[in-house]
């Protein structure tokens with residue numbers, strides 16, 4: 226039998242800091258092949274980016290098709306660990322290492338769960354794993370391209386669980402059914418440079434920028450709704466870079482980030498910000514321009530049959546139904562949501578990306594029980 230803890234240790238010992246694979250996908254592939262999965266290794270390399278290895282493994286060809294999605298890469302360990310971050314040390318029934326929580330132990334738990342379920346015979350449908358090595362990096366050569374590859378092959382996923390560490394105190398206490406979107410804006414205000422002694426001959430961009438900063442932050446973007454917290458806007462930088470005390474600068478810049486719920490789109494937010502900027506530009510005689518980059522749009526998997534099935538399963542295993550949440554940052558679920566209903570269910574995320582990242586062994590066992598029960602329940606009462 227596959228021991229999820231031993232498998233998690235094996236994975237942590239592969240130093241797979243994005244975009245390096247470090248042997249992690251070999252470990253996963255070997256375990257999945259031993260269970261009869263057909264494995265595909267896919268290396269994507271967009272020009273100008275570091276190429277990244279990914280893995281797609283599927284058992285069965287029939288519908289319904291349940292997919293477990295996740296990533297084998299980790300963020301750099303940083304300094305100050307009590308243990309070697311890649312030695313996968315167990316101390317007092319706690320597993321330490323980079324990726325212990327985010328999310329190598331969840332990968333191991335799912336594979337061990339799959340083995341347990343397959344011991345009772347092949348599934349009445351298909352099980353697949355979609356594992357990328359590019360989640361913690363730019364996420365360009367990973368999940369999005371894997372999904373496009375699947376679509377081109379005519380493979381369709383019916384439901385997906387992402388194994389991100391979304392839980393708060395115990396595995397399964399929280400089910401992410403959506404995420405807020407994230408967009409970064411850079412704003413530049415152009416005036417006319419001049420001598421401080423003759424301000425009438427200059428156009429100072431600083432008061433215009435100050436006014437914009439105040440106005441954009443003055444009112445809440447929305448009040449939130451049943452599934453989402455209110456959207457938030459935070460300025461991250463404001464700079465002029467002018468060291469001269471006798472010069473009115475010609476240019477001032479600022480940057481801000483908006484975390485937005487499903488009441489907004491990147492386009493609607495850009496329109497809203499530009500509308501205010503245009504008014505201020507007209508009043509002040511400046512020119513205000515924006516550039517922006519979208520890290521992810523918001524999404525929501527409407528509570529329904531699938532979320533109910535996952536919730537009921539968790540309740541049966543842990544004794545407590547999960548809380549539905551849309552909080553936190555972004556994850557690769559933002560790509561999967563365009564293909565099928567997706568929820569995120571995994572370990573406790575308290576130590577992810579931190580020094581001394583760790584997970585209790587009992588939590589890995591508990592998550593394995595949850596995933597095994599979920600596979601059993603999913604194929605027992607097909608939703609499609």
Ligand SMILES: [Zn+2]
Pocket residue numbers: 296327328360389390
């Ligand atoms: Zn993660």
